[in-house]
Amino acid sequence: MTIIVHHLENSRSQRILWLLEELGFPYVVKRYERDPKTMLAPPELKAIHPLGKSPLIEDEGLVLAETGAIVEYLVEKGGGKLGPPPEREAVLRYRHFLHYAEGSMMPPLFALLVINRLGLLGRPAKGTVQGMLDQHLDWLETELSIRAHFAGADFTAADIMMSFPLEASTSRGGLDASRPNLMNWLERMHGRPAYKAALSHGGPYAYA
Ligand SMILES: N[C@@H](CCC(=O)N[C@@H](CS)C(=O)NCC(=O)O)C(=O)O
Numbered sequence: 001m002t003i004i005v006h007h008l009e010n011s012r013s014q015r016i017l018w019l020l021e022e023l024g025f026p027y028v029v030k031r032y033e034r035d036p037k038t039m040l041a042p043p044e045l046k047a048i049h050p051l052g053k054s055p056l057i058e059d060e061g062l063v064l065a066e067t068g069a070i071v072e073y074l075v076e077k078g079g080g081k082l083g084p085p086p087e088r089e090a091v092l093r094y095r096h097f098l099h100y101a102e103g104s105m106m107p108p109l110f111a112l113l114v115i116n117r118l119g120l121l122g123r124p125a126k127g128t129v130q131g132m133l134d135q136h137l138d139w140l141e142t143e144l145s146i147r148a149h150f151a152g153a154d155f156t157a158a159d160i161m162m163s164f165p166l167e168a169s170t171s172r173g174g175l176d177a178s179r180p181n182l183m184n185w186l187e188r189m190h191g192r193p194a195y196k197a198a199l200s201h202g203g204p205y206a207y208a
Contacts, residue, residue, distance in 0.1 A: 003027040006056040010206040012164045013055030017202045021194035023078040071157050082157045090152035097150040097158035105165035108133040133173045144181035167207035
C-alpha cells in the first residue's frame with residue numbers, strides 16, 4: 001500500500017520523506033505551501049487532522065501525526081531497520097534523541113523564530129534564548145566527538161530526527177564551523193543518497 005505524506009514546504013516533514021527513502025517504502029507526497037504572511041500551514045491540512053500540522057501520513061486507513069510517532073511507526077513497519085541498535089546504552093541514547101529532537105531542542109529554536117519576527121521588540125529575550133540553544137549545541141558537539149552518530153557508531157532513525165533541529169540551528173541558531181563535529185555530521189547526512197532522493201521527491205527545501 002502506498003503511504004501518503006502530507007508535506008509542508010520547508011518543514012519538519014522533510015524527515016519523513018528521508019526515512020521513507022531510507023526504508024524503501026513506496027509513497028506519494030502531497031505538498032502544501034505556507035501562507036506567505038503568517039508562514040502557517042494552509043487550512044486544507046485541518047481536513048486531514050484537526051491540528052492541521054505537518055507531517056501527517058495516511059497508511060492502512062490510519063492518519064498519523066507527530067514526527068517522532070510517525071518515525072517509530074515506520075521503523076516498526078520496516079521490521080526494525082534503522083531502529084534501536086543492539087547495545088543497551090545505544091538503545092537508551094536512540095530513545096533519548098528520538099524524543100529530545102522535538103521535546104528539548106525545538107522549543108528554543110521556535111522561540112528564536114518568534115523573537116526574530118518581533119524585530120526590536122524581541123531583542124531583550126534573544127540573548128537568553130540563544131544561550132539556552134548554545135548549551136544544547138555545545139553538548140551535542142561533545143556527543144559527536146565520542147561517536148559518529150547520535151545513538152552509536154551506526155546511522156539510525158535518531159539521526160533523521162536530529163536533522164531538522166540542527167538544520168534549523170544553521171539557519172537561525174548560530175551553528176557554524178566553530179562546531180566542526182556537528183557540521184561534519186550534517187554534511188554526511190546531506191550526502192546520503194536517500195536524503196538527496198527525498199529532496200527530489202519533496203521539492204525545494206530551504207535547509208538542505
Ligand atoms: N512536534 C510536532 C510539530 C508539528 C509542527 O508544528 N509542524 C509545523 C511544520 S515545521 C507546522 O505544521 N507548522 C505550520 C503551522 O503551525 O500552521 C511534530 O514533530 O510533528
